[in-house]
Amino acid sequence: MGGNDTHDDGDSSYSEALREDLDRGLDAVTDSYVLLVVIGLLIGLQLAPVALSATPGAGDAATVAVIRLSGGIDGDAANAVATQIERAVSDPSVKAIVLRINSPGGGAAASEQLYLTVARAAEQLPVIVSVNSIAASGAYYTAVAADHIYVKPSSLIGSVGVVFVAPQEIPPQERIVVTGPAKQTGGDRPSWYYKIDAAKQAFLGAVMTQRGDALSIPRTEVATAKLFSAPRAVQSGIADEIGGLQSAIQHAADVADLQHYEVAVFERGGTTTFVTRTAYTASPVGDKRLVGPEYFVGNGTAATGPNILMLAQSVAYQAFSDRVVPAGAATNDSATTNRSTVPAGAVV
Amino acid sequence: MPDRRQALGVVVATAAVVIAVTVAVTALTSGAPGFQAISVDHPEFDPGTLIADRADDTASIDPAVDASGQVVLVDEAHRNQFSRAEMKPLLRAFTEAGFEVRFLTDSGDFDDALAAADVFVVLTPRTSYTRSQVASVNEFTADGGQLILAGEPTTAEIVSGGLQVSIVETNDRPAALARSYDISYRSRYLYDLVDYAGIYRNLYATPATASGLTQGVDRMVVYLGTAVTATGGQTVFETGETTHIAGTGETRSRGMVVRDGNVIAIGDQTLFTVDRFASADNDEFIENLVEYVATH
Numbered sequence: 170m171g172g173n174d175t176h177d178d179g180d181s182s183y184s185e186a187l188r189e190d191l192d193r194g195l196d197a198v199t200d201s202y203v204l205l206v207v208i209g210l211l212i213g214l215q216l217a218p219v220a221l222s223a224t225p226g227a228g229d230a231a232t233v234a235v236i237r238l239s240g241g242i243d244g245d246a247a248n249a250v251a252t253q254i255e256r257a258v259s260d261p262s263v264k265a266i267v268l269r270i271n272s273p274g275g276g277a278a279a280s281e282q283l284y285l286t287v288a289r290a291a292e293q294l295p296v297i298v299s300v301n302s303i304a305a306s307g308a309y310y311t312a313v314a315a316d317h318i319y320v321k322p323s324s325l326i327g328s329v330g331v332v333f334v335a336p337q338e339i340p341p342q343e344r345i346v347v348t349g350p351a352k353q354t355g356g357d358r359p360s361w362y363y364k365i366d367a368a369k370q371a372f373l374g375a376v377m378t379q380r381g382d383a384l385s386i387p388r389t390e391v392a393t394a395k396l397f398s399a400p401r402a403v404q405s406g407i408a409d410e411i412g413g414l415q416s417a418i419q420h421a422a423d424v425a426d427l428q429h430y431e432v433a434v435f436e437r438g439g440t441t442t443f444v445t446r447t448a449y450t451a452s453p454v455g456d457k458r459l460v461g462p463e464y465f466v467g468n469g470t471a472a473t474g475p476n477i478l479m480l481a482q483s484v485a486y487q488a489f490s491d492r493v494v495p496a497g498a499a500t501n502d503s504a505t506t507n508r509s510t511v512p513a514g515a516v517v
Numbered sequence: 518m519p520d521r522r523q524a525l526g527v528v529v530a531t532a533a534v535v536i537a538v539t540v541a542v543t544a545l546t547s548g549a550p551g552f553q554a555i556s557v558d559h560p561e562f563d564p565g566t567l568i569a570d571r572a573d574d575t576a577s578i579d580p581a582v583d584a585s586g587q588v589v590l591v592d593e594a595h596r597n598q599f600s601r602a603e604m605k606p607l608l609r610a611f612t613e614a615g616f617e618v619r620f621l622t623d624s625g626d627f628d629d630a631l632a633a634a635d636v637f638v639v640l641t642p643r644t645s646y647t648r649s650q651v652a653s654v655n656e657f658t659a660d661g662g663q664l665i666l667a668g669e670p671t672t673a674e675i676v677s678g679g680l681q682v683s684i685v686e687t688n689d690r691p692a693a694l695a696r697s698y699d700i701s702y703r704s705r706y707l708y709d710l711v712d713y714a715g716i717y718r719n720l721y722a723t724p725a726t727a728s729g730l731t732q733g734v735d736r737m738v739v740y741l742g743t744a745v746t747a748t749g750g751q752t753v754f755e756t757g758e759t760t761h762i763a764g765t766g767e768t769r770s771r772g773m774v775v776r777d778g779n780v781i782a783i784g785d786q787t788l789f790t791v792d793r794f795a796s797a798d799n800d801e802f803i804e805n806l807v808e809y810v811a812t813h
Binding site for chain 1: 521524527528529530531532533534535536539540555557559560561562566567568569571574710711714715716717719759792793796
């Protein structure tokens with residue numbers, strides 16, 4: 170007998186012993202249903218993501234929707250943006266909204282519609298605002314309903330107040346006959362003060378309700394209707410943080426707890442109307458036009474009032490002149506005003 | 518005990534169930550498209566918090582004096598910024614008290630007209646008084662004549678000129694005339710963000726010093742007024758503690774009506790007008806003013 174024969178016999182015995190061990194092991198596994206189910210669970214969990222990605226409609230990529238509020242806020246703009254917000258909220262793939270604002274405000278009713286829409290959306294999804302060059306008056310009204318407000322270092326924000334274009338007071342006449350003394354103008358001039366003050370109180374109340382915990386300035390300072398620079402806005406709680414659009418998008422994703430997401434920019438169709446050059450030049454919107462402030466305020470004709478606006482203050486007065494002579498004691502708040510004897514369409 | 522084929526079947530079946538349940542749950546919880554019915558409360562829009570009580574607007578002016586034989590001269594010779602129709606409440610009060618109301622329309626008649634008057638009313642002159650005119654008025658009051666001054670803060674007036682509409686600055690205050698009595702008008706308007714009548718620049722003024730001018734007056738409403746001070750006189754009506762002068766951060770009460778001897782200076786003219794005289798106790802003040810100048 171040689172050594173090789175002994176080695177071959179040893180190898181054969183080892184393999185057989187290994188096979189027997191394996192068989193005993195498998196038998197032990199297959200003998201236990203619990204163990205079989207556990208193995209099936211583990212395999213299933215590993216394969217489930219693959220199945221999800223192959224299934225249309227199920228598990229669509231999470232999306233952060235970016236919606237633009239650009240230019241003057243008229244009914245058309247408000248309706249378009251509100252519709253986009255509501256569609257985003259109702260889209261299962263949208264997990265957060267970033268509202269990109271570049272607007273000096275506009276009509277009061279249109280601005281209020283946006284505030285209510287954003288407030289409603291913020292109850293369902295994270296809503297983060299990113300301000301471009303300006304978010305004034307009605308645009309700021311829209312912003313305060315959001316969860317967080319980002320501003321850029323040169324952004325202007327605030328102007329919590331109302332601009333009112335009074336109706337012309339016309340004595341009774343025989344050509345246009347009305348059935349009540351207030352039918353022509355809606356009430357005497359003193360009563361209009363109270364009407365627009367109610368609009369202001371609603372605006373101010375919304376700001377105090379939504380921003381109250383963050384504000385370090387009193388209600389009366391907010392009520393001065395001043396426009397804040399970005400640093401001052403963050404310092405006083407009018408805005409939350411200085412940062413750009415990307416910061417806002419990332420913030421929105423973080424709040425929505427998204428590790429992977431897509432960004433969808435909701436573009437509004439048609440032409441975007443701007444009333445301030447600063448917002449116009451800052452806007453990346455392709456189809457845009459710059460109109461005069463008289464678009465909102467009127468031009469002094471009798472047909473302009475009553476008109477309640479939430480518009481950055483400078484815009485309103487520019488509507489009446491291409492050569493504005495400021496009051497001598499110019500102040501940061503609305504120093505220029507007219508008296509009751511001035512012609513029709515004057516700003517109260 | 519299962520054989521190996523059965524065991525494989527158990528594993529495959531379990532894995533399949535896990536995959537199916539995962540896909541189904543994901544599809545269901547990702548939500549179906551469509552609007553959700555949610556309710557959002559807006560306490561900030563509670564009407565009770567938005568509506569301010571309007572200042573009382575009932576009025577009655579019935580001066581309890583007989584000023585028969587006395588003359589009130591109203592200046593219209595210095596581009597005064599009022600119309601007679603607008604000032605009807607004040608003018609009618611003088612008339613009902615028995616005064617003869619005359620209007621100075623030509624400054625050439627200044628001295629003669631003044632000499633024949635008992636009361637001189639200067640409302641928001643846009644043209645300044647000359648030195649000689651100031652001297653004449655000083656002489657008038659030194660001789661016992663009563664002087665009523667009313668001014669407004671610097672404002673902007675919207676002026677229509679053909680195709681162009683412009684905003685021009687106006688300064689309608691009897692500054693030079695007031696200064697001759699050590700009375701000064703501020704140029705900037707007053708406002709209050711806490712206590713106001715309608716909007717921030719319509720202020721309440723309350724009695725500061727009891728006198729015949731304050732009798733029966735709880736508060737007046739002034740519409741875009743300015744502060745007035747009398748160095749040697751007294752403040753008769755003042756605004757609230759939360760009053761601002763436009764452009765300044767400081768808040769404190771400001772004089773709205775002051776008196777120094779025979780001179781009464783008021784920091785607002787609008788409170789005399791037809792659509793403002795009935796606010797709060799403005800009517801009472803007008804009545805007191807007429808009675809005061811008739812009896813002093």
